[in-house]
Amino acid sequence: MVLYSGNIRNPITELKEGLNIYRVLPVSLRNLDGDAMLAELEAKAEAGGGINRKDMVPLALVSLMGGRLSQKERIKSAFRILRKAGDTPEEHIRKLEAVIYAMADKFLDRAELEEIKEEIKMTRLGQMLVEEALEQGLEQGLERGEDNFASLTRILLRRGKNEELLRASEDKEYRKELFAKYGIEGKQEGETRK
Numbered sequence: 001m002v003l004y005s006g007n008i009r010n011p012i013t014e015l016k017e018g019l020n021i022y023r024v025l026p027v028s029l030r031n032l033d034g035d036a037m038l039a040e041l042e043a044k045a046e047a048g049g050g051i052n053r054k055d056m057v058p059l060a061l062v063s064l065m066g067g068r069l070s071q072k073e074r075i076k077s078a079f080r081i082l083r084k085a086g087d088t089p090e091e092h093i094r095k096l097e098a099v100i101y102a103m104a105d106k107f108l109d110r111a112e113l114e115e116i117k118e119e120i121k122m123t124r125l126g127q128m129l130v131e132e133a134l135e136q137g138l139e140q141g142l143e144r145g146e147d148n149f150a151s152l153t154r155i156l157l158r159r160g161k162n163e164e165l166l167r168a169s170e171d172k173e174y175r176k177e178l179f180a181k182y183g184i185e186g187k188q189e190g191e192t193r194k
Helices: 034-046 053-060 071-083 090-107 110-120 124-158 162-170 172-181
Strands: 002-004 014-017 020-023 026-028
Touching: 034 053, 034 071, 053 071, 053 090, 071 090, 071 110, 090 110, 124 162, 124 172, 162 172
Parallel strands: 002 026
Antiparallel strands: 014 020
16 A cells, blocks of 8 residues: 555556566545645634544645645644644654654655744644753753863863862863863864864
8 A cells, every 4th residue: 555645646556577566555645635624623623622543644644635725734734733732642742743744854845844844843843852952962062061171171280280270160261261272172072182
């Protein structure tokens, strides 16, 4: 079985490769009205009802359905509906957002995908990804700061500059001056240091 988007009019049902014949059962959702399904789910979400499992499958496949709206608009609508999903467990929402985004990535061009990225920033999945990226960046920043101070400490101890090391541990501006003086700031692990 192969799911086809609403753009495919005559799907391939058979592929001959030498003596082998492969038969495909095409499943086209182009005859389903994605616009009507979205309107129904939008009304349900507005009324405060959660999106249940039965609603999730068509919402995930809305980009493959037919309708007057473009694929991009149907995908954007799906994300908006999920933001209003009410009592639906967050784990289900994130999984569904990931599926919808994967469909967008498959069917939309670069400019349309950029619009979808703006839409996803407001979703639970988008918020989770931003929080994860910030946390990861903070951890990397702390690690880099520790590495930089360890490098400065080694340099100053080897040169017998204990007073400078003590001052650097207490004075942030002085520490920055020493990082610049010894070429430490921004160096990655494994890079040559002066």
